[in-house]
Amino acid sequence: MDVLLAHSPVLIIAIPLLGAFLTPLISRVSDKGRDVLVIATLVFVEFLVIILAVDIYLGGLHIYALGASSPLLARPEHHMAPVRIVLEVDAMSILMGFISATVSLAAAIYSVSFMRRDTGKDKFYTLLLLLTAGMMGLEFTGDMFNLFIFLEILSLSGAALASFRTGFVDALEGGFKYMFISAVASLMILFAVGIFYGQYNLLNIAALAQAIQYTTLDKIALALLIMAFIMKLAGVPLHMWAPDTYSVAPAGTTPMIYVASQACMYALFRVCFTLYGVTLNTLTIGWIVIGIGLLSMFVGVTMAVYQSDIKRLMAYHAVSQSGYMLLGVGVGLAVLSDSQALSTYGRQAMGGGIFHIINNAMYKGLLFLTAEALFYALGTRDLNKMGGIGGNMRYTCVFFMIGALAISGIPPFNGFASKLLIYESVYQFNPMLSVVAMMVSIMTLASFVKVFQSAFTGPISPHVRAVKEVPKPMLGGMGILAAIIVFFSLFPGLIMDQIVEPAVEALINQGTYMNGIMGGMS
Amino acid sequence: MTQCISNIPFLAVAALIGTGLSIIVFNRNLIKLVMGITVLEAGVNLFLVGLGYRQDGGVPIYTNACHTNMVLPVPQALTLTSIVIGVAITAFMLSMIMVIYRHTGHIDAKRSRTLKG
Amino acid sequence: MSKIVRTVSELLMAFVFTFGLYMIMHGHVTPGGGFQGGAVFASGMTLLVVAFGAEKVEKRLRASTLSVLESTGALAFIGLALGGVAVGFFYNFLVGSSVFGHIPAFGPNRGDMWTGGTIPLMNMAVGLKVIAGLSLIVFVMALAVGKGRSEQ
Numbered sequence: 001m002d003v004l005l006a007h008s009p010v011l012i013i014a015i016p017l018l019g020a021f022l023t024p025l026i027s028r029v030s031d032k033g034r035d036v037l038v039i040a041t042l043v044f045v046e047f048l049v050i051i052l053a054v055d056i057y058l059g060g061l062h063i064y065a066l067g068a069s070s071p072l073l074a075r076p077e078h079h080m081a082p083v084r085i086v087l088e089v090d091a092m093s094i095l096m097g098f099i100s101a102t103v104s105l106a107a108a109i110y111s112v113s114f115m116r117r118d119t120g121k122d123k124f125y126t127l128l129l130l131l132t133a134g135m136m137g138l139e140f141t142g143d144m145f146n147l148f149i150f151l152e153i154l155s156l157s158g159a160a161l162a163s164f165r166t167g168f169v170d171a172l173e174g175g176f177k178y179m180f181i182s183a184v185a186s187l188m189i190l191f192a193v194g195i196f197y198g199q200y201n202l203l204n205i206a207a208l209a210q211a212i213q214y215t216t217l218d219k220i221a222l223a224l225l226i227m228a229f230i231m232k233l234a235g236v237p238l239h240m241w242a243p244d245t246y247s248v249a250p251a252g253t254t255p256m257i258y259v260a261s262q263a264c265m266y267a268l269f270r271v272c273f274t275l276y277g278v279t280l281n282t283l284t285i286g287w288i289v290i291g292i293g294l295l296s297m298f299v300g301v302t303m304a305v306y307q308s309d310i311k312r313l314m315a316y317h318a319v320s321q322s323g324y325m326l327l328g329v330g331v332g333l334a335v336l337s338d339s340q341a342l343s344t345y346g347r348q349a350m351g352g353g354i355f356h357i358i359n360n361a362m363y364k365g366l367l368f369l370t371a372e373a374l375f376y377a378l379g380t381r382d383l384n385k386m387g388g389i390g391g392n393m394r395y396t397c398v399f400f401m402i403g404a405l406a407i408s409g410i411p412p413f414n415g416f417a418s419k420l421l422i423y424e425s426v427y428q429f430n431p432m433l434s435v436v437a438m439m440v441s442i443m444t445l446a447s448f449v450k451v452f453q454s455a456f457t458g459p460i461s462p463h464v465r466a467v468k469e470v471p472k473p474m475l476g477g478m479g480i481l482a483a484i485i486v487f488f489s490l491f492p493g494l495i496m497d498q499i500v501e502p503a504v505e506a507l508i509n510q511g512t513y514m515n516g517i518m519g520g521m522s
Numbered sequence: 523m524t525q526c527i528s529n530i531p532f533l534a535v536a537a538l539i540g541t542g543l544s545i546i547v548f549n550r551n552l553i554k555l556v557m558g559i560t561v562l563e564a565g566v567n568l569f570l571v572g573l574g575y576r577q578d579g580g581v582p583i584y585t586n587a588c589h590t591n592m593v594l595p596v597p598q599a600l601t602l603t604s605i606v607i608g609v610a611i612t613a614f615m616l617s618m619i620m621v622i623y624r625h626t627g628h629i630d631a632k633r634s635r636t637l638k639g
Numbered sequence: 640m641s642k643i644v645r646t647v648s649e650l651l652m653a654f655v656f657t658f659g660l661y662m663i664m665h666g667h668v669t670p671g672g673g674f675q676g677g678a679v680f681a682s683g684m685t686l687l688v689v690a691f692g693a694e695k696v697e698k699r700l701r702a703s704t705l706s707v708l709e710s711t712g713a714l715a716f717i718g719l720a721l722g723g724v725a726v727g728f729f730y731n732f733l734v735g736s737s738v739f740g741h742i743p744a745f746g747p748n749r750g751d752m753w754t755g756g757t758i759p760l761m762n763m764a765v766g767l768k769v770i771a772g773l774s775l776i777v778f779v780m781a782l783a784v785g786k787g788r789s790e791q
Contacts, residue, residue: 010728014717021713024706067729085729145600152607156614163618169625176552176618183559183611184546190566190604191539197597198573606674613776620783 001051006071008052009064009087012045012097013137020129027122035112038125042105042132049101053094057502061090061516063142074142074517082204082517088142090513091502095354096266099361100135102484103259104128107252110369110477113470114251114376124164124250130157131256135263142517143203144193144275147267148186151232155182158257162249174248177241178257185228192221192228205275206517209510214279222280225271226288232264235326236295239319243303246315247381251372252477254311255365258318262357265322269329269507277510278337286334293326294433297440305447308383310371313451314364317407320440321360327437328353328422329507331429336508345425347504352421354507355500359414359488363406366481370400373470373478374455383451388460392467397456399478404452406485408445414485417492531572538565552619552629556612563608570597570604640690648690655683663766667755673762677769684774693781702782705775712768719757719764731756 004011019041027034056062064087065074075082089097108128115121134154141147159182163175197203199218200211212218227238234242242261246254272285300320307313332350335341373396374389375381390397406413409420419441427434469475488495506512542562545554574597582595623629659680666672687696723730733739733756743754 007724007728011724014721014728018714018717018721021710021717024710025714028707064728066727067723067731068727069730071727145603149603149607152611156610160614166621169622172618172622172625176615176622179611179615179618180555180559183615184562186607187559187562187566190600191569193600194566194570194573194597197570197600201594203596602674609678609773617776617780617783620780624783 004048005051005055007064008048009062009089009140010066010071012048012052012101013087013133013140015041015045015048016129016133016136020126020133023125023129024122027125031121034122034125038108038129039105039112041129042101042108045132045136046101046105049094049097052089053098056089056091056094057498061088061506061512063088063516081202081207082143085146086142086204086206086517087140088206088513088516089140090506090516091499092266092269092354092506093139095358095499095503096139096263097136099358100132100139100259100263102480103255103361103365104132104135106365106369106477106480107256108477109480110252110372110474111250113473114372118165118250120164124161127157127161127164128253128256131161131253131260134158135256135260138263139266142205144189144196144205144208145203148189148193151182151186151189151264151267154260154263155179155186155232158182158253158260159245161253162245162257164250164253165248168248170244171248171250174241174244174246178245181231181238181241185231188224188228192224195221195224204517205270206514209275209277209514210518212276212279214276218276222271222276222285226268226285229264229268229271230292233261233268233322234296234319235292235322236299236319237292239296239300242319243312243315246318246368247309247311251376252369254368254372255361258364258368259361262322262325262361265325265357272333273336273507274510274513282336283334286330286332286336289326289330289333290433293323293328293330294436295323296320296326297323298436301440301443301447305443305450309381310374310383310386310451310455311368311381313383313447314367314371317367317444317447318364320444321356321364321407323440324419324422324437325353325356325360327426327433328356331426331433332504332508335429341429342508345428347508348421349425349429350504350507351496351500352418352425354503355418355421355492355496356415358495358499359406359418359485362481362485362488363403363413363415366399366478366485367403367407369474369478369481370396370403373474376470376474377467383454385461386455387458388456389467390456391460393456393469395469395475396478399475399482400452400456402482402485404448406489408448409441410445412489414488414492414495417489417496531568531575535565535569535572538562538568541565550631552622552631553616555631556615556619559615560608560612563604567601567604567608570601573597640692645690648686652683652686655686656680659683659770660766663762664759665752666762666766667758668750668752673765674769676762677766678773680766680770681773681777684770685777688777688781693778693785697778697782700774702775702778705771705778709768709771709775712764712766712771715764716761716768719761722757731758733757733760 019037022037023034026037063074064071066085068084074086115124130153134150134157137150138147138154141150159175159179162178163172165171195217196208200208202208202211231238249257297320300316304313304316307316328349332346335346377393378386406415409415423434423437538561542558542565545558545561549555574594576591576593579591579593582592619629659676662671662676662679663673720729723732739753739755739759741751741753743751
């Protein structure tokens with residue numbers, strides 16, 4: 001158990017990779033064996049994430065040096081800087097890791113029956129596991145270059161999954177768009193990594209954070225990094241790929257691609273808070289993040305309201321919800337160097353933003369899955385052709401209601417808890433921001449009322465007469481996420497104190513992250 | 523003089539990145555977009571390798587270390603990795619374009635159906 | 640392709656393949672390595688595909704075989720990395736053992752092949768994966784183009 005715990009940071013990345021390459025071999029022998037292998041891999045990863053999380057909340061961050069004679073030997077003796085590839089997992093990383101592991105597991109269970117009609121499933125599961133490994137790596141890595149590598153793994157597998165159904169042109173175009181945007185974004189990141197290496201001869205985030213001077217070159221690197229991550233997380237001026245990609249990706253993979261873009265948001269926060277920290281002009285950068293957040297919220301929801309394709313609608317809501325997280329954490333960033341404002345409302349805003357990340361991954365994932373369940377049962381994504389399915393698909397209807405109420409911020413659901421935190425704290429920073437956030441929330445509710453009415457209630461449309469409930473594994477996948485939402489809704493205080501607070505602390509406290517690797521060096 | 527010479531790679535980097543970006547922005551042909559990405563990538567890779575170059579540096583191979591002054595090996599490792607990734611991306615995008623072409627008979631991003639909202 | 644191309648590529652093929660394998664095998668002492676050697680080897684495959692046509696090559700070497708080889712290469716790589724997990728992931732557990740276990744001499748020397756521990760083995764695993772992967776890409780693309788042409 002101790003051995004497992006000590007090696008868990010790397011095993012969480014290596015096990016999905018191992019599973020990914022075993023999948024094509026096993027599926028030559030038996031399809032059932034492959035499904036079992038994939039689920040078992042992800043269950044094991046989830047287990048590792050949980051034991052690692054418990055240990056991190058109890059005993060602080062974990063580091064893992066690859067190839068060293070001891071995993072803890074990040075900086076060998078007589079070396080001024082770490083020379084190996086280092087993984088560093090703190091409370092924020094493990095929070096994201098938990099989200100990725102859970103959503104991947106739900107997606108895989110869901111896909112087992114969803115993909116029954118498709119061919120080439122060995123490749124599908126390989127890509128699914130690769131995407132999991134990419135997300136985990138992006139969240140756990142301790143150096144800038146591996147951030148780039150894992151971002152590329154994530155982008156390639158995400159794009160391949162989005163365009164998995166090569167029979168549809170729109171799937172291919174959605175995937176192509178995603179790949180194209182990702183390729184440009186990751187080249188920008190690579191260029192920024194080059195700038196860092198040229199100046200400091202360092203790649204490790206902790207070591208760089210210690211050395212960084214905020215020169216003109218660093219400002220250029222920061223601009224490149226922010227632009228690249230905004231592209232990847234579909235922040236508004238650069239969101240054009242999101243609706244196309246999310247709406248075509250098959251089944252369970254949509255939430256995974258969405259969580260992958262949240263992992264990029266994590267990378268943005270890590271760069272802003274941990275790499276640059278107080279050296280940068282936090283007020284300006286904070287306002288930039290807030291501005292992008294506001295734009296995303298507003299444009300996303302206004303575009304969503306008039307969509308009639310259910311997955312496109314959900315995709316625009318996904319863009320809009322990302323805005324809340326950027327807003328919350330952006331306010332925290334803006335007041336990072338002002339310790340009084342930080343303690344009165346900055347922390348709370350960040351807590352709200354981070355709580356929203358985890359809430360949102362769960363209910364947005366659930367909503368994407370219910371949308372796909374409707375598509376599976378009806379064969380159409382057009383809301384105008386649905387109607388009165390509520391009676392035939394009771395469970396899906398209940399799951400959809402849970403997700404929709406949570407995303408609209410109706411008490412007592414978890415969406416309400418995180419949104420309330422954001423409203424309250426942002427109001428103290430700037431009242432206007434809070435007003436916009438509330439308006440967006442009302443429009444979100446309006447849009448989901450529309451979906452609920454046109455899909456589940458009303459006169460039974462002729463298309464849906466013979467519709468049956470979706471198979472059990474799909475319900476199981478949705479059930480996992482719904483159960484987590486209900487749990488979070490019942491105990492928001494517990495989640496806030498035990499999971500979100502340490503994550504906020506991890507972001508604000510740059511020193512802890514640096515000491516994890518540079519330990520003792522001034 | 524040596525200062526001027528050592529800046530030449532970076533001028534080439536600027537030229538390559540500028541070319542790549544202009545191809546990406548002004549072209550609508552999918553194949554040309556991929557070419558733009560490749561040129562951009564060449565620029566970034568050259569930037570990385572250029573960073574590691576040291577005047578009169580030796581080859582960073584341990585067994586023949588006759589120079590005390592060696593070219594930095596890390597940027598070369600980074601470049602190699604990014605080349606490998608670049609190959610994967612290019613192959614993937616080109617194969618997607620092939621399938622798109624087979625479905626639609628054109629490779630013009632302007633005539634794409636899905637470019638809505 | 641014409642007879643000249645086929646004859647020349649038949650002759651060249653052996654050299655290209657040998658050079659590719661050499662680069663993979665010697666990756667830990669000289670410039671080269673798994674990816675580079677694999678790419679050279681795969682360029683030899685491309686030569687074959689161009690000269691003789693993908694259908695003909697496909698009869699000798701099935702795409703599914705390549706797919707299996709690719710997965711095997713990747714698994715071998717991760718397996719080697721996991722092999723050291725008793726100490727640390729990617730730990731070079733073969734140094735000092737009887738497999739590639741010599742410790743290289745310090746300073747200028749002629750280079751010892753039997754060094755590097757897991758690194759030459761990883762080079763081979765990567766080489767296998769790259770050979771299979773790149774050849775597969777070329778194959779599949781060439782086959783798809785051929786299919787498209789026959790449909791028209």
